[in-house]
Amino acid sequence: MNVRLVILLFLFFCVVLNTTSFAQSFQPLEKTAYADRVYTINNAINGKYIYFYSQLLYGSTETSYGVKLLESGKGVVQEQNFTAPDELCISYSIVVDTISQHYLILGQCVSEETEKSNLFFLEMDTLLNVINHHELEDSIGMYYVYTAFINDKENLVVMGPKDGLIEPFTAIAEYDRKGNLLKSKALEVYLGDFIFQINDSIYYLKTFPANAIYELDTDFNIHSSVLLPVSLIEGKRERLKGEYFWMGANKYNPATYPAKGFKSVEIYRFNQAFEYEVIFADTIENYPDLLGYGAYIFDYIDREHLYYAPLLGDCFISSYGDCDTYIALYSLRGDGQLNWFKLLGGDSGYSIERTLATPDLGCLLLIKKYDVKENDPFEEDMYYIKFDKDGNVEPDYFPNLSTPTTEPIIPILDVLVYPNPTADVLRYHFSSNHQNLDICIYNLAGQQVLSDSITDRQTNIQHLPAGMYVYQIYKEGELLQNGKVWKE
Numbered sequence: 224m225n226v227r228l229v230i231l232l233f234l235f236f237c238v239v240l241n242t243t244s245f246a247q248s249f250q251p252l253e254k255t256a257y258a259d260r261v262y263t264i265n266n267a268i269n270g271k272y273i274y275f276y277s278q279l280l281y282g283s284t285e286t287s288y289g290v291k292l293l294e295s296g297k298g299v300v301q302e303q304n305f306t307a308p309d310e311l312c313i314s315y316s317i318v319v320d321t322i323s324q325h326y327l328i329l330g331q332c333v334s335e336e337t338e339k340s341n342l343f344f345l346e347m348d349t350l351l352n353v354i355n356h357h358e359l360e361d362s363i364g365m366y367y368v369y370t371a372f373i374n375d376k377e378n379l380v381v382m383g384p385k386d387g388l389i390e391p392f393t394a395i396a397e398y399d400r401k402g403n404l405l406k407s408k409a410l411e412v413y414l415g416d417f418i419f420q421i422n423d424s425i426y427y428l429k430t431f432p433a434n435a436i437y438e439l440d441t442d443f444n445i446h447s448s449v450l451l452p453v454s455l456i457e458g459k460r461e462r463l464k465g466e467y468f469w470m471g472a473n474k475y476n477p478a479t480y481p482a483k484g485f486k487s488v489e490i491y492r493f494n495q496a497f498e499y500e501v502i503f504a505d506t507i508e509n510y511p512d513l514l515g516y517g518a519y520i521f522d523y524i525d526r527e528h529l530y531y532a533p534l535l536g537d538c539f540i541s542s543y544g545d546c547d548t549y550i551a552l553y554s555l556r557g558d559g560q561l562n563w564f565k566l567l568g569g570d571s572g573y574s575i576e577r578t579l580a581t582p583d584l585g586c587l588l589l590i591k592k593y594d595v596k597e598n599d600p601f602e603e604d605m606y607y608i609k610f611d612k613d614g615n616v617e618p619d620y621f622p623n624l625s626t627p628t629t630e631p632i633i634p635i636l637d638v639l640v641y642p643n644p645t646a647d648v649l650r651y652h653f654s655s656n657h658q659n660l661d662i663c664i665y666n667l668a669g670q671q672v673l674s675d676s677i678t679d680r681q682t683n684i685q686h687l688p689a690g691m692y693v694y695q696i697y698k699e700g701e702l703l704q705n706g707k708v709w710k711e
Contacts, residue, residue: 252276252589252605252624262576262605263519264589265317267292268324268349270582271300275317275328276605288315290328290351295583298621303351320373324349327379331367340366344379346400357402363409365394370418370427378405382418382427385409395427395443408443421495434471436497449497467493468502468529468557470521490521490531492557502559503531524580526557528612532578532588535639535652548573549639551652554586554614563614566636566652576605584612587620637704638696644709647685651677661697664708666690684710 252262252274267273277288292301318327328345342365346355359381369383378397385394393414396407418427424446425439434451469491490503523529535549549569554562567573567588577589590606609620616635638660639652653660662682664673672692675682684692687710696704 250607250609250618250621250624252607252621262589262591263315263317264293264577264579264587264607265319266579266582267319267326268321270294272579272587273317273319273326275315277315288330290326290347292349292351293621293624295620296622298623301349301351303347303353305345316368316371318371318373318379320377322373322377325354326351327371327373329368329371329381342368344398344402355400355402359396359398359402360404361396362404363394363396363407365396365407369414372419374420374425380418380420380425382414384414393427395439406442410443410445412437412445451497451499465495466526466557468521468523468526469493469499470531488531488533490529490555490559502557503553503555519577520575522578522580522586524582524584528562528580528584528586529553529555529557530578530580530586531555532575532586534573534575547571550575550588550590552578552586552588552610554610554612562612564653565610565614566639567608567634569634569636569639581609585617586610640694640696640706640708644711645684646711647683649682649684649708651680651682657698659699660703663695663697665693665695667693684708 262274262276264272264274272293274291274293275288276291287304289302289304291299291303294300315328315330318329320327326347328347330343330345332341332343342359342361344355344357344359345353347353364386365381365383366386367383368381371379371381374380374397378399380395380397382393382395385392393410393412394407395410395418397405399405418425420426423441425441425443427437427439436449436451437445438447438449440446471489471491488503488505489501491499492502493499520533521529521531531553533551535551547569548571550567550573552565552567554564556562572593574591574593575588576591577587579587579589581587586609588608588610590608592604592606607621609617611617637653637657641650641652643649649662651660658678660677662673662675662677663671664684664687666672667690672687673682673684677696689710692708692710694706694708695702696706
């Protein structure tokens with residue numbers, strides 16, 4: 224047999240086998256022909272997870288929604304499905320009341336005739352039995368509930384935009400468990416990102432056009448404010464031994480700001496006086512056109528297990544689903560040091576619905592997949608992937624939730640090679656714990672055409688003829704990863 228053919232076949236099987244070793248299955252939550260509007264998952268009571276989904280049949284106003292309680296190793300342990308009112312219901316959020324051990328599902332439905340926004344909440348016990356179902360009395364024009372919490376009086380405090388989607392000002396209100404309005408206020412400041420309580424003061428974070436933390440009294444009067452020289456995006460309401468962790472964008476990408484695209488990211492640690500320090504920073508130079516969403520891509524369970532998962536891919540906004548996107552997942556400590564790093568995807572169009580730090584110190588990613596080459600318009604499927612605290616995949620965390628006709632695969636990579644195809648330069652993204660990396664590139668005849676160190680994160684291949692090549696990446700002489708690259 225021709226020696227070159229033997230080498231080529233060897234390289235081909237290395238690529239196939241090594242790609243398989245870096246691949247894990249997405250686990251399905253919902254597969255549906257509906258245009259899925261809202262999904263969310265949150266830590267629930269007694270170690271369970273509460274999963275909420277809302278569906279809108281494409282081309283109609285027929286909506287339905289459901290709530291599931293999930294348990295690790297068991298899957299669905301409780302489920303409740305509802306038929307929505309004769310209105311278009313488009314916004315939901317979940318508040319977990321750990322004192323009464325109840326769940327509050329807050330929603331917004333819009334009447335097609337009057338265009339009036341009706342707010343309501345469902346109160347459910349741990350078996351998902353409905354305890355209360357009330358519309359929220361509204362006297363200040365709150366369009367929808369953006370964020371909420373249970374205060375020390377066991378009442379519901381909600382905040383949202385005033386008088387519609389365009390109006391940036393803020394409405395804030397307190398309700399009892401029967402939906403009665405106790406107090407409300409319209410604030411002539413921009414909408415905040417989340418709201419929380421410390422002792423007798425209420426705080427909310429506002430991120431646009433300037434960043435500030437507002438302190439309110441119990442009647443919602445602004446008592447004081449702290450202007451921040453950083454662009455905060457996401458954090459958590461709960462204190463952690465007097466500390467808070469928030470994610471921010473040091474530099475926005477002006478072309479994608481409406482979707483909170485950014486060119487660099489920082490994670491901050493705040494104390495109770497809202498003094499902060501930067502514990503982690505990453506920039507666009509390390510990514511293939513980073514595009515991250517500020518909502519639900521950062522979470523932490525304790526100060527040693529912080530999880531940050533930006534979406535990578537510059538085509539996500541302009542042609543949703545018509546491109547391949549990546550997800551980067553960082554596990555960080557409270558001082559910013561890296562526990563581990565994963566790269567996922569690259570084979571379809573993904574979006575992140577939730578990054579959730581779990582009670583076992585691991586991480587649960589709720590991911591929406593849309594592939595324009597395979598799916599009908601607006602048809603999207605929901606999946607999860609669970610990592611333990613050491614970065615190992617737990618494929619049966621929620622077993623037997625549904626049975627897809629085909630088993631989708633999510634590639635997990637150590638080194639992201641991009642752009643692919645390329646006409647001149649190959650670039651690399653990898654975590655800081657990878658040192659002394661080298662790349663060897665072979666043509667389809669099995670000949671080595673290039674060998675290079677990639678510690679500077681790029682390799683010039685402009686001189687190579689157009690066509691497909693096979694690459695091998697080595698770490699200190701040991702094979703780390705195989706792949707293919709197209710030279711234009």
